[in-house]
Amino acid sequence: MDEALLRGLTPTVLAILVRRGADFAAAEDAVQEALVEALRVWPADPPRDPKGWLVTVAWRKFLDATRADAARRRREDIVDEEPEPGQAVGVDDTLQLYFLCAHPSLTPSSAVALTLRAVGGLTTRQIAAAYLVPEATMAQRVSRAKRTVSGVRFDQPGDVATVLRVLYLVFNEGYSGDVDLAAEAIRLTRQLAAVIDHPEVAGLLALMLLHHARRASRTAPDGSLVPLAEQDRGRWDTRLIAEGVEILQAALARDRLGEFQAQAAIAALHADAPTAEETDWVQIVEWYDELVRLTDSPLVRLNRAVAVGEADGPRAGLAELASLDEGLPRYAAVSAYLHERDGDLASAARLYAEAAAKATNLAERDHLTRQAARLNTRLRG
Template sequence: MDEALLRTLTPTVLAILVRRGADFAAAEDAVQEALLEAVRGWPGNPPRDPRGWLTTVAWRKFLDATRADASRRHREVRVDSEPAPAPGEERDDTLQLYFLCAHPSLTPASAVALTLRAVGGLTTRQIAQAYLVPEATMAQRISRAKRTVSGVRFNRPGDVATVLRVLYLVFNEGYSGDVDLAAEAIRLTRQLAARVAHEEVAGLLALMLLHHARRPARTAADGSLVPLAEQDRGRWDTGLITEGVALLQGALALDRLGEFQAQAAVAALHADARTAAETDWVQIVGWYDELVRLTGSPVARLNRAVAVGEADGPRAGLAELAKLDPALPRFRAVEAYLRERDGDLATAARLYADAARSAPSLPERDHLTRQAARLNNRADDT
């Protein structure tokens, strides 16, 4: 059974049913039933036209469900006579699914789950495993999201920015279970890039590729985190870096700068440095200035403080950090790093320990705890 093929076909078939008049929830249920039929029947008797087979079976499943509801018989007459979509229409239909799944009435968590299910073609179980939640919990989340967007019709262009934020959320979840969400986000963003010419779509794809290129070097053999400055750059994926830089250059040439292009530019500068010492921190500060101008993001300001500390010295970085809210996530970790670079090891050790207690993940907590222990050991040796 070719699972990759099924996942690729799922959004296309779902979009065809929605176009023919099925509401989103009913269409999605019908497609899932058709996928089950494919899993059972295809290994021994694969169809010559997989997309046509799935569309036919899903449409029949939808009609069966429609006929079972006497109050909607008038709708059955209408949709049963609708023609099949003309060649090429599926591109726009699939794009509509992106906008539907990123509908502003959905919470970010629901939008991500629905995107993975409807556009990504993942099962509820796979999504639940990726998010480390019970399958029943994820099923309820997806059902609520489907009910929310059922009946929504597009009479104006969708918001590309919202779709990109959903895809970025998927990417930042990383991976667990048998679904690599970072790789899945890249796959979905490639799909979107093939359907819409937009500089920020290219910027996001570039950002994902440049970050993903460093993934093999991010963890040691024991699973511990390896900071960027200490990573073995020979393990970075040069193919992904080359592709990401080319995408970024094409987007920047359009002279319509957006936040994902600015973030990708920072990632590209890290990728371009042969060693950590050769990193062009002055340029990175400039790109963070652009990012702050575009978004006003406190996280961008926090990252900018780190860059200033590298470009102009730790005390300059601490001065920038003093302008920010200490309640920001990772504020203590940044302060600890800058204090250590400034030679205040006792304060840095205390701050690393404080940061570890509020770390968002176990690997990050362990890394910060080791940093605190390392500095305390140095103090004991002096």
């Protein structure tokens, strides 16, 4: 059974049902039932036309559910005759489905859950396991999201930036449970890139590939975090790096710079350095300048302070940091790092401990605690 094929066909089949007149919530339920049926039937009797089979079965599931619900009988004028499977599909349907799942009326968490279920073809159980929440909680989240978008017209133009932000949120969740969300985000972004020609879509795909290429080196055997400068670069996936760089170069050549392209350019410079010491920090600062211009984000400015500290020395980095809000996430960790590089170990140890207390991620908290303990040991020695 090719589950990847099933998940890849999910958005197309769902889009066909919605285009035929099914409301989003009912169509999504019908598609999920068809997927379950495919998992049961296909191993023994694989269809010659998988998409056509799914469309036919999903449409029949929708018909059965509609006819069984007396409150929905007013819809029967649009479902009395069953069209031939596979009709009324175009590449824009899948794109509109992405837009619908990332609708601005949804919260980010709801948009992510709906995208993973409706576009990604994941079950509610899989999504719940990936986000470490009870299945009932995730079922409620998905149900609310479906109700929210059910009244949204399917032919309205969507916002590419919102779709990309949702996919980026999926990617940043990484891995937990039996679903690799980073790999899933890459798959969905590849799918999006196949139906829309947009340099920022390419930029996000390049960024994901370049970050994912370093995945194997990010943690030690005991599960502890390994900072970028200490990672074994021989374990980086050169194939993914090469693909990411190629996609990025093609996007940048179109001269329509966006924030994901700029972030990917920074990731590419890190990937290009044979050693941490050979990193081109001057160029990285220049790309952060572009990011600041594009986003004016305080978090971008925080990361830029680190880059300035590497390019021009820790005191220059601390000067940049002084202009930022101390309440920013990771502010204390960045300050600790720059103080350590400047030789102020006492301040650095205190700041690492402060950053550890504020960390929401267990692995990050453990890493920062170790850093504080390391410096305290040196100070006592």
